[in-house]
Amino acid sequence: MTTTLAKNTSQAAARHTAPGPKRVTRRPNWVGGAAAWLWLAVVVVPIYWIVITSFKTQSNYYVEKPLLPPSEPTLDNYRLVIESDFIRYFINSVVVTVGAVAPAVVVSFMAAYAIVRSGRGRFLRWTNSAFLMGLAIPHQATIIPIYLIIIRLGLYDTPMALILPSIAFAIPLSVLILSNFIRDVPKELFESMRLDGASELGTLWHLALPLTRPAVVTVVIYNALTIWNGFLLPLILTQSPEQRTLPLALWTFQGQYSINVPAVLASVVLTSVPILILYVVGRRQLLAGLTAGFGK
Amino acid sequence: MTVPPISARGNAPLAAVPGGQGRGLAWLAVPALLFFVGFGVIPLIGVFVLSFTAWDGLGEIRPAGFDSWRAVLSDPGLPHALWVTFLVIALSWVVQTPASILLGTFLAGFQRYRAVFSVIYFIPLLLSSAAIAITYKALLDPNFGLGAGLEIPLLVQDWLGEPVLAFSVVIFVVSWQFIPFHSLIYQGGVRQIPRSMYEAAEIDGAGRVRMFFSITLPQLKYTIITSSTLMVVGSLVFFDLIFVLTAGGPGDATRVLALEMYKRGFQANLMGPASAIAVILVLVGLALALLLRRLGGRDATHSQLEGA
Numbered sequence: 001m002t003t004t005l006a007k008n009t010s011q012a013a014a015r016h017t018a019p020g021p022k023r024v025t026r027r028p029n030w031v032g033g034a035a036a037w038l039w040l041a042v043v044v045v046p047i048y049w050i051v052i053t054s055f056k057t058q059s060n061y062y063v064e065k066p067l068l069p070p071s072e073p074t075l076d077n078y079r080l081v082i083e084s085d086f087i088r089y090f091i092n093s094v095v096v097t098v099g100a101v102a103p104a105v106v107v108s109f110m111a112a113y114a115i116v117r118s119g120r121g122r123f124l125r126w127t128n129s130a131f132l133m134g135l136a137i138p139h140q141a142t143i144i145p146i147y148l149i150i151i152r153l154g155l156y157d158t159p160m161a162l163i164l165p166s167i168a169f170a171i172p173l174s175v176l177i178l179s180n181f182i183r184d185v186p187k188e189l190f191e192s193m194r195l196d197g198a199s200e201l202g203t204l205w206h207l208a209l210p211l212t213r214p215a216v217v218t219v220v221i222y223n224a225l226t227i228w229n230g231f232l233l234p235l236i237l238t239q240s241p242e243q244r245t246l247p248l249a250l251w252t253f254q255g256q257y258s259i260n261v262p263a264v265l266a267s268v269v270l271t272s273v274p275i276l277i278l279y280v281v282g283r284r285q286l287l288a289g290l291t292a293g294f295g296k
Numbered sequence: 297m298t299v300p301p302i303s304a305r306g307n308a309p310l311a312a313v314p315g316g317q318g319r320g321l322a323w324l325a326v327p328a329l330l331f332f333v334g335f336g337v338i339p340l341i342g343v344f345v346l347s348f349t350a351w352d353g354l355g356e357i358r359p360a361g362f363d364s365w366r367a368v369l370s371d372p373g374l375p376h377a378l379w380v381t382f383l384v385i386a387l388s389w390v391v392q393t394p395a396s397i398l399l400g401t402f403l404a405g406f407q408r409y410r411a412v413f414s415v416i417y418f419i420p421l422l423l424s425s426a427a428i429a430i431t432y433k434a435l436l437d438p439n440f441g442l443g444a445g446l447e448i449p450l451l452v453q454d455w456l457g458e459p460v461l462a463f464s465v466v467i468f469v470v471s472w473q474f475i476p477f478h479s480l481i482y483q484g485g486v487r488q489i490p491r492s493m494y495e496a497a498e499i500d501g502a503g504r505v506r507m508f509f510s511i512t513l514p515q516l517k518y519t520i521i522t523s524s525t526l527m528v529v530g531s532l533v534f535f536d537l538i539f540v541l542t543a544g545g546p547g548d549a550t551r552v553l554a555l556e557m558y559k560r561g562f563q564a565n566l567m568g569p570a571s572a573i574a575v576i577l578v579l580v581g582l583a584l585a586l587l588l589r590r591l592g593g594r595d596a597t598h599s600q601l602e603g604a
Contacts, residue, residue: 029504032402036413039399042472043420049442050431066445104331111328114321123322127329134336136525136585138533140554141577144561144570145342146335147353168335171328200321229424231536236562247426251540254430261434268427275422287414290480 054078054266061262077266081253086270088242089249093228093274095159096245100166101223105216107167108174113204115175116182117190128179134172140232150237161237162245166230170223177222177289181215182208218289221282228275246271340578346571353565364568374573376548377556378580383463384552385531385584388470392527393520395475400482401512414483417476425473429540432469459549462542466550469537474530478523485519486512521592528584532577553577 049066054077056070064071115128146165155161185208193203209216234248244252250271257263279286350360368374403414420428435442436455443451456462489512497507535554538544544551544559551559553573561570 029402029405032398032405035395035398036402039395039475040413040416043416043476046431046435046472047419049435053434062440064445066442107328107331111325114324118321121322124325127325130329130337131332134332136529136582137336137340138529138554138577138581139336140533140535141557141574141581142336142339142343144346144557144567144574145339148342148346148357149335149339164331165335168331171332171336175328200324204324225422229426231424231426231539232558247424247536250424250426250430254433254540261437261440264430265434268423268431271427272423276419279418279422283415283418287418287480290477290484 050265050268053262054269056262058260058262077260077263078270080257080260080263081267081270084253085241086249086267089244089246090274092159092243093245096162096166096234097224097227099159099163100170100227101220104167104170104174104223105220108171108219109178109209109216110204111171112175112178112182113208116179117200128175131172131175135176139169143232143236147236156237157239157243159243162230162233165233165237166227170226174219174223177219178212178215181212185211214285215289217282217285221278221286222290224278225275343571343574343578346567347575349568349571351567353562353567360568364566364572367566368569368572368576373548373551373556374576377551377553377573378576380463380548380550381532381552381554381580384466384470384534384550385528387467388474388531389524389527391467391471392475392478393524395471396478396523397482397513397516397520399475399479400484401486401508403479403483404486414480417479419476420473421477423473425536426540428469428473429537432465433541436465456542457546459546462546462549466538466541469541470531470534473537474527478527481523481526482516482519485516489515518592521588525585525588528588529581532581532584553580 045067052069053061053066055073055075056064057072057074057076060070060072111127111131115124118124150156150161150164155164189207189211190203193207198206229247230245231247231251234243234245238244238248241252250267253267254264346357347364348359348361349357350363351357399417403410403417423431433456434440436453438444438452438454438457441451441455443449443453453461455465493511493515494507497511502510533554534552535558538550538552538555539558542550544555554577557570557573557577560566560573
């Protein structure tokens with residue numbers, strides 16, 4: 001029963017148009033189809049080019065046709081990148097991403113639950129309005145005071161310098177998406193939990209969380225993506241090479257090896273692979289969650 | 297910290313109030329609020345305060361009255377940066393919105409390859425802006441890039457060396473990165489349109505184009521507002537992509553406000569003027585968000601606020 005409910009909630013957005021075998025219009029959508037194919041080419045060609053070029057030798061890169069596969073495929077570029085402390089930057093990125101996403105999602109879920117379940121109180125209404133305002137304010141604009149705060153806290157050039165602001169930046173959107181989904185949980189279920197004598201935390205843990213799991217996964221992946229790819233915070237809040245995260249390492253690497261394009265592109269591939277794997281694993285829920293989360 | 301069951305029962309009358317029950321839940325929002333205040337609200341107030349000070353980023357922070365504001369507002373670079381920022385916002389909106397609506401509508405249908413499309417479309421959004429900028433820098437290289445390699449004269453240009461071309465490249469790359477995301481939002485929006493509307497239109501003999509303009513587009517109104525708000529506020533602070541791709545150049549052709557803020561603050565060590573630019577960014581962002589909300593009428597954000 002739980003699974004059916006979870007499925008229903010996740011598909012709440014699609015409810016009106018439950019995919020049936022019958023389409024309203026059977027005529028093909030030519031304009032949309034043409035645009036879709038065109039856009040596919042626009043997306044695929046650069047990606048294909050990155051991947052094949054990263055396997056070319058530096059000398060072949062200058063002479064071979066760009067879109068043909070390498071005549072002498074080589075892994076040397078990847079070796080070079082991995083030997084340039086890639087592992088360390090990778091670990092830094094993992095530490096910052098996990099360290100920020102986990103607390104961000106936990107506190108956002110708690111807040112979203114409180115806002116949905118008793119949004120009548122002035123405090124919670126005010127809190128929610130503040131979060132919504134947070135969506136309209138470009139947070140990069142607050143980077144200078146954040147830099148000051150991080151220095152004063154003695155956290156400059158540490159992983160914490162990146163984790164704390166990342167948590168704060170993730171909260172508004174996470175609360176919005178999670179509360180949209182928690183609101184879809186039927187009131188009767190909360191009622192019956194309460195009649196059974198469950199505590200609020202118990203209800204949160206045993207009812208709200210399982211039923212909104214797709215939304216939680218969405219929020220986890222979306223935040224992980226944003227933080228993993230973050231550039232401005234590491235650029236400003238860290239200094240030493242040991243603290244670099246992958247996007248920043250990519251940038252410095254590009255400066256260092258600007259002549260060796262295949263090696264630079266190998267580093268682009270390497271920094272993207274982890275997030276691609278995450279995407280393959282959580283794709284369905286991410287797409288479903290985002291379409292529903294923003295569509296409301 | 298668990299609320300004893302008995303008190304939950306004691307709250308029973310409140311349950312009749314639609315939308316909520318007990319009042320004992322507020323503490324659950326406190327941790328999120330603390331982070332948000334500490335690294336969101338306080339810095340926001342801080343940036344206003346800092347715009348009235350002089351600070352080099354390391355030493356003492358001294359009050360400086362309106363010095364920074366005078367310096368920033370009298371700088372001829374500011375109107376230019378504002379103009380470039382505005383152009384980026386407007387042109388990327390013009391390019392991205394129609395394409396995203398079209399793709400989103402297409403993806404919301406049940407075409408056979410829809411799933412494959414949506415998997416591949418999403419990839420640009422997974423790459424970091426730094427990675428995308430680096431890729432395009434190499435791809436557009438006039439000597440060794442795609443154009444030169446394929447010997448297509450039209451593609452062999454000094455893409456990042458000519459102001460107008462560099463600006464167009466920025467718009468293209470921004471679109472490349474974000475059209476997938478916005479088409480996803482529109483896909484969700486289209487799915488929410490009641491099917492009965494299309495069925496009724498079909499009975500009336502409406503064609504696909506007619507349905508698109510008479511049903512799909514009007515029904516997407518709030519989705520357009522949501523997507524546009526994210527797009528506008530997002531491109532306002534477009535920093536990493538432009539920083540890596542053109543560094544604001546050639547000359548100052550792609551120097552947007554966010555880049556201007558970074559350069560003054562963290563390269564020229566003038567945190568006061570940089571904060572003043574940041575305040576301008578916040579004000580422009582808020583003004584645009586409010587404008588879009590107004591355009592969307594009451595419901596666009598109201599439904600979100602009300603749901604709160």
